[in-house]
Amino acid sequence: MNIGEIARRAGVSRSTVSYALSGKRPVSKDTRRKIQQVVDELGYRPSASARALANGRTSTLGLVFPPAGNHYTGMQLDFIGSVVEAAAAYDYDVLLSPSGMDSDRSFQRLLGERRVDGAILMEIRLEDDRVDHLAALDFPSVTIGRTARPEGGRWVALDHTALVQACVHHLADLGHRRVAFVNRPEQLLRAGYESAHRGLDGFTKAAAERGLTVRTYCCGDDAASGQSCVQRILHDDPATTALVTLNEAALGGLYRGLAQAGRHVPRDFSVTGVVAGRWAETVTPQLTAADVPAADMGRLAVELLVERLDHPDAPPRHHLLTPPISLRASTGPSGATPEADTRPGTTP
Amino acid sequence: MNIGEIARRAGVSRSTVSYALSGKRPVSKDTRRKIQQVVDELGYRPSASARALANGRTSTLGLVFPPAGNHYTGMQLDFIGSVVEAAAAYDYDVLLSPSGMDSDRSFQRLLGERRVDGAILMEIRLEDDRVDHLAALDFPSVTIGRTARPEGGRWVALDHTALVQACVHHLADLGHRRVAFVNRPEQLLRAGYESAHRGLDGFTKAAAERGLTVRTYCCGDDAASGQSCVQRILHDDPATTALVTLNEAALGGLYRGLAQAGRHVPRDFSVTGVVAGRWAETVTPQLTAADVPAADMGRLAVELLVERLDHPDAPPRHHLLTPPISLRASTGPSGATPEADTRPGTTP
DNA sequence: CTAGCTTCCCGAACCGGTTCGACAAAGCGA
DNA sequence: TCGCTTTGTCGAACCGGTTCGGGAAGCTAG
Numbered sequence: 001m002n003i004g005e006i007a008r009r010a011g012v013s014r015s016t017v018s019y020a021l022s023g024k025r026p027v028s029k030d031t032r033r034k035i036q037q038v039v040d041e042l043g044y045r046p047s048a049s050a051r052a053l054a055n056g057r058t059s060t061l062g063l064v065f066p067p068a069g070n071h072y073t074g075m076q077l078d079f080i081g082s083v084v085e086a087a088a089a090y091d092y093d094v095l096l097s098p099s100g101m102d103s104d105r106s107f108q109r110l111l112g113e114r115r116v117d118g119a120i121l122m123e124i125r126l127e128d129d130r131v132d133h134l135a136a137l138d139f140p141s142v143t144i145g146r147t148a149r150p151e152g153g154r155w156v157a158l159d160h161t162a163l164v165q166a167c168v169h170h171l172a173d174l175g176h177r178r179v180a181f182v183n184r185p186e187q188l189l190r191a192g193y194e195s196a197h198r199g200l201d202g203f204t205k206a207a208a209e210r211g212l213t214v215r216t217y218c219c220g221d222d223a224a225s226g227q228s229c230v231q232r233i234l235h236d237d238p239a240t241t242a243l244v245t246l247n248e249a250a251l252g253g254l255y256r257g258l259a260q261a262g263r264h265v266p267r268d269f270s271v272t273g274v275v276a277g278r279w280a281e282t283v284t285p286q287l288t289a290a291d292v293p294a295a296d297m298g299r300l301a302v303e304l305l306v307e308r309l310d311h312p313d314a315p316p317r318h319h320l321l322t323p324p325i326s327l328r329a330s331t332g333p334s335g336a337t338p339e340a341d342t343r344p345g346t347t348p
Numbered sequence: 349m350n351i352g353e354i355a356r357r358a359g360v361s362r363s364t365v366s367y368a369l370s371g372k373r374p375v376s377k378d379t380r381r382k383i384q385q386v387v388d389e390l391g392y393r394p395s396a397s398a399r400a401l402a403n404g405r406t407s408t409l410g411l412v413f414p415p416a417g418n419h420y421t422g423m424q425l426d427f428i429g430s431v432v433e434a435a436a437a438y439d440y441d442v443l444l445s446p447s448g449m450d451s452d453r454s455f456q457r458l459l460g461e462r463r464v465d466g467a468i469l470m471e472i473r474l475e476d477d478r479v480d481h482l483a484a485l486d487f488p489s490v491t492i493g494r495t496a497r498p499e500g501g502r503w504v505a506l507d508h509t510a511l512v513q514a515c516v517h518h519l520a521d522l523g524h525r526r527v528a529f530v531n532r533p534e535q536l537l538r539a540g541y542e543s544a545h546r547g548l549d550g551f552t553k554a555a556a557e558r559g560l561t562v563r564t565y566c567c568g569d570d571a572a573s574g575q576s577c578v579q580r581i582l583h584d585d586p587a588t589t590a591l592v593t594l595n596e597a598a599l600g601g602l603y604r605g606l607a608q609a610g611r612h613v614p615r616d617f618s619v620t621g622v623v624a625g626r627w628a629e630t631v632t633p634q635l636t637a638a639d640v641p642a643a644d645m646g647r648l649a650v651e652l653l654v655e656r657l658d659h660p661d662a663p664p665r666h667h668l669l670t671p672p673i674s675l676r677a678s679t680g681p682s683g684a685t686p687e688a689d690t691r692p693g694t695t696p
Numbered sequence: 697c698t699a700g701c702t703t704c705c706c707g708a709a710c711c712g713g714t715t716c717g718a719c720a721a722a723g724c725g726a
Numbered sequence: 727t728c729g730c731t732t733t734g735t736c737g738a739a740c741c742g743g744t745t746c747g748g749g750a751a752g753c754t755a756g
Contacts, residue, residue: 002741002742002743003742003743003744004742004743006688012705012706013705013706013707014706014707014742014743014744015705015706015707015708015745015746016704016705016706017745018744019705019744021746022744024744025704025705025745026703026704027704027705028703028705029705031704031705038518043460045456045461046461046742046743047401047461047462047741047742047743048457048461048463049397049400049401049406049462049463049741049742049743050464050741050742050743050744051399051461051742051743051744052397052400052711052743053397053398053401053710053711053712053713053741053742053743053744054710054711054742054743054744055711055743055744056711059399060443063444072571074422074425074722076425077422077424080425080428080444081446083450084444084445084446086445088454092736093443093444093445093463094443094444095408095442095443096428096432096441096442096443096444097412097432097441098429098432098433098436106436108393109396109441112391112393112398113393113394113395113396114395114396114397115396115397115441139693160387198551199751220627222626223626223629223630223634223750224629231739249630251630252629252630252632253629253630256632256634259632269752277572278547278570281570281572281600282569282571282599282601283600283601284600284604284607286571288557306486338551342420350711350712350713351713351714352712352713360735360736361736361737362712362713362736362737363714363715363716363735363736363737363738364734364735364736366714366715367712367714367734367735370714372714372715373715373734373735374734375734375735376733376734376735379734379735393715394712395709395711395712395713397713398711398712398714398741399712399713400715400741401711401712401713401714401740401741401742402712402713402715402740402741403713403714403715403741406739475700485713485747550738597744610724620701647719654710694725
């Protein structure tokens, strides 16, 4: 079922079959019809490997995602799904690459062995040697998140600073004066993960602006860590009345910790943060949060990468997203007043 | 940076370089060292496309997963992660393929264009034309879940029938007499999805054995659907005291619906089902459930597939998993008794 | 009738590896 | 010293496509 077989059965040369199928040179109506007939009859499809070898493009995008050691969050799942879908629309496949401890090995596979035409990097750091490496090679890539110096790169990122600031302002507007920040795990913060750092920056900045009394915490990516984190918070300052979190995976644990401490959300304690919308709605009360548009981000990332592949000279673009805070049911005015039960407003 | 370049710089022929690197024929110590030196110096890595073309193997596995339309569940995410990791251990990459409405198109890409050496299929149905198709072609594949006639196939599956039965027995043992079943969406049930069908079978069978009064429901894969599903349950039979669910994504909504109806879990109402452990622990109270070992399943699936690829004649194997129910905090004796608050037991 | 242009197709080279058969040099026993 | 095996390397063919240059046939214009 190779191109030679088709050529023979159609009584033409291999090159004619190739041109007939690709349309890169005109082929007479009759010949084309004959070839198409044989192709349909045998269900012939050109081999991806052979084509990739011949024209130097694999029609595959690499998606470099964090290793399973870090628990995955729902946001990442939505993201992966939308990347695959968007890539399919442009006729690209998606190759998954774990960027584990041994990030070199998988990088070598993707780039060294030329398995992909371009790559999308998730979970990047402010100083990210992978990004530098790709830039040095001029290898087509898009990052989800931005490094400390994102100029000249292609990326789509959340403005974590602004989002967390907005969360803090929202709480301050409701009268909260003692607020905690629940960050990603300490290990990630120390490693320089972008969201953890910029989120923290936004938090301290906004807290200073509003003159709030604050404490910041790192928290493992799971429910148990969230639960114990709340214990720490209430132990350190029992007068705390609200928290802001970036830690989607710990959210359930945070709620449990509060319930266990006898704090009712939102009457006694307000919770908000940056979380994918679909997951913000699974907890009770539903979380007032800046909804991470994971699906949009995946789609945009693919668009940027395809643009780079099709037009290597196009100037790099990027998208800095600042989704609004969706008011749901997890925040309320500080201090238990009778009005605490009337919600300030809700978006459907 | 191709093999010819290496050969020239090392002063040998291309074939010698190939043999030196693959070790498929002996090469003298000196020559090997010289070649290795040049390779290291230039950072040479053989092209995956060329190699794939030459030896007919792509070193890539296809992972056919459900389209984003159906919301992803946490279980699927863990699964994808473990597949990628296990595949890497065997030196395989993983190519994602959405099996959307247009399942033919992506199938054609994977098989027709020979992009992958084998495939893992998720979310299969009792009568699944994709499985039949692959079997007819004798294409190496492993399914997650089993069709109505799984003999002779390679698969790793949960024994949904037994798991749901165990859940029902657990509830019956606690004295519950009126129990509801919350299934996956109706659309999936009608399409013949395996888990939905076998789970339902197990439920009705066990309910009959214990003489329970039951009702079964289909429920969308999101929190809002879960919430309204509980409303339907309590409307249809307000005396219902427990439910069993397969629907991980609706879990948060189920809890919310119960809270809203004033039923306290587990004092007034017990909840259990089949859910990945990590997600069972994010809700409060933590869910007593048969923990889906998603990561193990991914690893096992890869093992089966690699075994098939390495030994085409090996007899097909499979794994039918029946994880035990982890007792957590969401089930309790029926009827509000003082002892309702003392938990029957907990596994760490 | 022939020069000049299209139109349509063919053959050959190439992409970058793998693999097979052959052959020269070296080793060894008779 | 001759014949035989062993060891190490090479050249060529092949995998299945794409692409380029060129040539035959058909048509038009001079």
